[in-house]
Amino acid sequence: MKIKIAFIFFLSFCQLSFSQIEEWNIYDFDSIVSIEMPYDVYETDTIIKYKKIYEIYSENDSIEFSVRKVYLGKLYSNIEVTPLPKDNKSLEKYYLNLIEVLAELVEAYDYKVDSYQPIFKFGLKGYKLIFRDDDQILIQELELFLVNKNFYSFSYTNVNGLNIDDKRQFFNSIIFDKQQELKQIYGSKIPYKTFVFVLLFILFLSFFIKSKPRRRRDLN
Secondary structure: OHHHHHHHHHHHHHHHHHHHHOOEEEEEOOOOEEEEEEOOOEEEEEEEOOEEEEEEEEEEOOEEEEEEEEEOOOOOOOOOOOOOOOOHHHHHHHHHHHHHHHHHHHHHHOEEEEEEEEEEEOOEEEEEEEEEEOOOOEEEEEEEEEEOOEEEEEEEEEOOOOOHHHHHHHHHOOEEOOOOOOOOOOOOOOOOOOOHHHHHHHHHOOOOOOOOOOOOEOOO
16 A cells, blocks of 8 residues: 555656646747747847847757847948848748758758748748758757748757657747738848858857846746
């Protein structure tokens, strides 16, 4: 009887510990984007090569969730801005050129693009990419959106393999506020090489400056 009670107590403790580890909360990333993330969430805010980069992220052992954006508008009057899509056709070309560059870059990180496909959320067109490592494990999923002169990256990484429930929870929680103006077309030509640096900084650089946890909103 004592063994049975001890076993029940052990199971209860495991369930409690698991629920604490897997607690998810809603975070306002900026004025138009909110997202659910687990664990303690931290933020970094920096400028690299005259581009403003903002990120929130959470991590635990082999798992990392992150949301990043690079502002493509003009921060300084003497710095040229990154050209933006002029129509739907050039928006598609923007994404495909980006993915082509990305596929070449990830080889240096022992990754490869396993698959990619267009996605649509809140009337916005983006792209979803899935990455595989050298051991053929699916380790990262990424969603990319160009909105309001910001390039958004939503990333879930698990070096032991993507968890379906975590993946669904994270990506299904992405919200773009449709009450705000959401713009993807700007009417200018897009040189091929102008946004390579964006890939380097938004997708690959890890920012290790830890700051205080973000204020979170209760899910209830």
